Amino acid sequence: MKKKNLKKVLALSLSLAAAISLAACGSTPAETNTKDDTDTTQESDNTEEETESTDKEESSGGKTEISVIAAQYGQNTADWWKTFEADFEKDNEGIDLNVEVISWNDISTTVNTRVANNQAPDILNIDVFADYQADDLLLPAKDYVSEETYNKMYEAFLEQSNVDGTIWAIPDLASARAMYYNKDILEGAGVTAPPTTWDELTEACKKIKEKYPDVYPWGIDMTTDEGQAAFAYYIWNNGGDFTDADGNWTLNSPENVAAIEYAIGLINDGYTNTDPANETRYDLQDMFGTGKVAMMIAPNSLPTYIKDGGNEVNYGMAPIPNNNGTSVSAGVMDRFMCFDNEYSDEEMEAIKTFFDYFFEDERYSAWVEMEGFLPATKTGGEALAAKDESMAEWIDIVGSCKFYPTAKTEWADVKQGVISAEQNALLGESVQEQLDNLQAEIAP
């Protein structure tokens, strides 16, 4: 009898353990995606897991090895890096370069795991740097980038990686946002010029809604994917900001509260897509492509996105409408950074060579163009602007846009916090109260 009980207990615990492990298998998120725009969110639209790595050549006699982890921007990223690696090694015989291209969904986890096991890559290409800097893991940019290459970068871009007066990362590419509008719908509704102010925007929405009840006049995305972008569009164009000039958080400033209340008002008045907490920018871009959304704020990659989706729209582009006389575009940029792996002089030289090679104007512009972004170097910008007129306009915009305060370590919390505040406001809670709470949480 006793034996029987023991068996039962054993069976029970074994099956329990098996069950838990089974459950663990079932709950692994397996998603990946490619980016058509650089930003600080992790999106998850696609469903296969994919970590592409270029061929690794293990220890090659006497050569200086450098390891790079690069973000996968699009379908061609991995192939581009493979060619780059081969070309680089051909031109620099003493260096063995290893580039690993990783999807946006996995890159942070991969890097964090390596860091935790003391296997940080030498060079990392990713969106944010402040967390690594806060742990003293990075080298100052001037240590690993030659002066010539460093001077190619837009000043404003370098400043985005400034912590306590030192630049810790260099930009690899950028993107900026503007308002796109459907010319046919605006014309049909009697809106003669694209709206430049908030009053004009409201008026245009009203006219469109009256004329085309099935069209959403204005697209808004307040999702976990990119809700922080909506926050930025409205506060920046109402004279507000995330921080003041000294870098103190000002999340609940009157301008910010008024700005978000205006955006929520547009939604409550029925001028926007129905579910801003769930409809991502990609959903909006699809709807814009089919003429369901009349106006939206989107990156420079929108025309390509619409074309790739097989849609055709008679669109125009204009500055983001504002409420205080100056339109501000939202810029996003990604970075290169160098982990402090106690390099020898040869290794340091090899890393500098890598950046010189990568940012060589022709090669660099080709890469930026291939990925569909905007260049982060002045020379690259000039080269692209000369080649393509529509690019020239964007290069002007990107030179003057504002960026998220990603150099601050609280950014991840602020980002999720403003998204949560927007979504709670959508559910009917007070914007003022939400932002007051967030401000108190971030800067107690």
Add this chain to the structure above:
Amino acid sequence: MKKFIRKIEPYLWILPSVLLMLIFILVPIVFVFRMALSKVSRAGLIKGFTGLANFTKILSTPTFSMVLKNTLVWTVAVVGLSTLLGFILALILNNAFKGRKIARAIVVFPWATTLVVQASIWKFILDTDYGTLNTLLMKLGIIDHAVNWTPSAGAWFAWEIACGIFVTIPFVTFTVLSGLQSIDGSYYEAATVDGANYWQKLFKITVPLVSSSLTVSTVLNIIYVFNSFPIIWNMTKGDPGNRTDTLVTYLYKLAFYNGKQGEAAAVSVIGFLILLVCATAYMVATLKKGDE
């Protein structure tokens, strides 16, 4: 010598699975516990022991209690309703009728599809602007303009639960069906002879005899549904404002969106303990009942 080998033989046979379990279950569990009790930097470095700081921080937020409540509603609703519906479906499929094999095959479909795909399809069906449900109803003339099927967070959550039930039913059905088929037909004959009606046969013969199958499916489902990530993540990502988050999606956001891996590990530990207690209690209770 031979006797000795005989004695240890069973242990040798289970050794590989015990080792696998140690490596793939116990080690990660220990790691998660360690992380939950440590201060973890955003870059993932462990910066020393903090005791229960991560737990107190998590437990003090109003979001956590909302998420915990969501998790309970989600688990109870999905497991409860899918067990009931799956049981009924199994009874139906256990009858002899024409096309039974095809019917059984169809029941497997929702189970055989990846959850990510299922969730995406449900989202597509429900979509206000391009959804197939609205298109269908408009074509049939039942509605004349697109209906927003997900006007609120509660509506989203209800649809997620519906999707969860839909994909869980097949598992229950097949577990119960296998139990039903092992019941000897003579019990029913004897009961019929004694004048038992349908309900008496159902509750006095069928239910007690399939209860062990039901226990297995329920325990597995509790664990599986409690930890389920893909449906909620693909349909709403726990939005708006955490209203549709369960512990798993919440901890994923904490770890990979907010960079708070210590707190995420704490949530994970809390979930693990809840699950351990529930599953153990349920199994002990039902196995004891079986003894009586």
